Amino acid sequence: MPNRAARLSCAITIVIALCGCARSGRNELSVPGGDAGRGRAALIALECGACHRIPGIPGARGTVGPPLDGFRERVYIAGRHPNVPDRLVEWIRDAPSVDPATAMPDLDVSESEGRDIAAYLYR
């Protein structure tokens, strides 16, 4: 049966497509004015990976802060602030002003850099 492989791959494609449909409950977080590409560059320049594990950033394997994978799915920032774009930008720009006891330093991040970084974390 020459087209058995074709049929099998067709069946597999259908199954994968159905899996895709089932995942449509994804949230719609996005950062107005934020650019994920520039955010990636900023994450590298600011050496965020020294403290955080960040997917897609070379060498970002830090264990001082929590891993930032799947940040879009996270419900809270720092265990207390709702994970919405504006709060995340605020946190990235100056964490100690939000939560004085945090070990996360103020890295003097500009508003636009903060938006870009947030966009990358939500990508």
Place this chain on the structure above:
Amino acid sequence: MAPNRGHTPGFLLRHKLLFGVLGACAILLLGMLVGVAILLSGAFNTAATEQHSAFTHFLLDAGLRYSVNANADDIEAPALTDAALIDRGRSCFRAHCVHCHGAPALARQPHGLGMMPIPNDLTESARDWPPAWLYYVTAKGVRMTGMPAWEFRLSDTDLWATVAFLKQLPSLSRAELVELAPLPPQTSCRSDDAATARRAESYDEDERGEIVLRQYACHACHQIEGVVGPDSSVGPALVDWPTRRYIAGTLPNTPDNLVRWIIDPAAVSPGTLMPDLGVSDAHAREMADFLFAQE
């Protein structure tokens, strides 16, 4: 070699074992694919308004009985006729059971009405089941139903008191039954953290950490390596724990500090959304040991 009788069996016959196995595999695979297709198409409705087929219900019910029979086998029931014990059990029933199970002459609370499977009225099992079975189901709960395990909440005495009361339940009058209305759990037969502080020790050492984490619902908010759960993103993922430097972004990550944090999160980080779950020192240590044993 056998002499050639002028007849060679066909390829299929000569390899009938091979083809038999291949055929069985194909049928199994097809069945699995059909199952996956039903699941992904949404044809299996998870609504609690849908009922099990009679056959599914029979299977689950029989499974429960055989499981309880086998697992409760070596549980020794104490004497259950003491009036004070029965009275204590009545408080436990009113504080923790009657909301979902109700009783004859007493309607259950709203959350006990819409559940699937429905929490059964307990008079029949109370009459028919041996005390050890009732104790086992109360202490360990029943998975895939709403029945929780109570052994990490109630002392052994309270668990047996509940069984003692259940044994009396079928003989109560209507007047006595209507007096079983729910009591606030804080005022009577309350969750006894001191009495259950070392409950994990009744489990094998290598499964304690995982059981304790689940019995305090940690996996409802955290993804935890080694604990199967809803993969929640409410709290941070507890993976590669030994490599983490800080707890809650403020406290150096040592086993002792982790125990401190679990027992009273707000004392470490005021304003945190991580709740105080009434975890005992012994159970917090089991959790910390489990997390620090991650690769």
